[in-house]
Amino acid sequence: MLFDMDGTLVDSEKLWEVALHELAVAYGGALSEPARRAIVGTSMAVSMRILHDDLGQPERDPHASAAWINTRILELFRSGLRWRPGALALLQAVRAAGIPTALVTSSGRALVEVALDTLGRDSFDAVVCGDEVEAAKPHPTPYLTAARLLGVPIGRCVAIEDSPTGVASALAAGAAVLAVPTEVSVEPSAGVHQLASLTAADLELLAALLGKPPA
Structure with a gap:
């Protein structure tokens, strides 16, 4: 199995959604629903590329964004x-x-x-x-x-x-x-x-x- x-x-997908929306806001934008749906089930690298493109900020460092998401999602996972x-x-x-x-x-x-x-x-x-x-x-x-x-x-x-x-x-x-x-x-x-x-x-x-x- x-x-x-x-x-x-x-x-846990709702926790990922919280973290992704928070990062989008921190970058001065808002994550669209189509982008959020496209992210579901993807790797971190792909997720960050979708997020950056959706915000019109493709120049963003994907490693920095991934580190932010990882830190936040760990906090959310530990909450239960x-x-x-x-x-x-x-x-x-x-x-x-x-x-x-x-x-x-x-x-x-x-x-x-x-x-x-x-x-x-x-x-x-x-x-x-x-x-x-x-x-x-x-x-x-x-x-x-x-x-x-x-x-x-x-x-x-x-x-x-x-x-x-x-x-x-x-x-x-x-x-x-x-x-x-x-x-x-x-x-x-x-x-x-x-x-x-x-x-x-x-x-x-x-x-x-x-x-x-x-x-």
């Missing part, structure tokens, strides 16, 4: 993260069944370490962070890396995602995909099963996505 983090397991509906129950069921499990996120390691205080450090056999892979989502590298670390063929993995960027990454890698869109809709696509929330997901569904009967 391969779980995305932001917007999939925890309701809420689980997405059904996420904790599904993760617990997967772990109880002994299924190899990885966290695959575009967020950086420092932020993920804070999130793991909520998610549980023993909830995953592997953690793949956005700043620890050569190419971020929507490239397949994050999911291919996770499958390799788990020692499981990617074709026998189910990836759970909430964003078009994450879904594209998982599909390109060759995983079965369960999409639970939150901030941005995911277009219907072959190989992608969609649910309104993880409250409707269980081990039987995950097995069905791989085309095999549940254990």
Whole structure:
């Protein structure tokens, strides 16, 4: 099992939105809704490029902006993260069944370490962070890396995602995909099963996505 983090397991996209809007204001502008939606699920480098272009300030230093966002989002994460509906129950069921499990996120390691205080450090056999892979989502590298670390063929993995960027990454890698869109809709696509929330997901569904009967 391969779980995305932001917007999939925890309701953190709203915290990212707070930080991004605050930085836009600090730069004397306002982040547009189309730009905000385009940022969901992307790497920090891509997010900062979208933000700067949206503000008409492409000359801004992306590293300085990323450092500001990282500092602010760490503060917001430490104030508390809420689980997405059904996420904790599904993760617990997967772990109880002994299924190899990885966290695959575009967020950086420092932020993920804070999130793991909520998610549980023993909830995953592997953690793949956005700043620890050569190419971020929507490239397949994050999911291919996770499958390799788990020692499981990617074709026998189910990836759970909430964003078009994450879904594209998982599909390109060759995983079965369960999409639970939150901030941005995911277009219907072959190989992608969609649910309104993880409250409707269980081990039987995950097995069905791989085309095999549940254990």
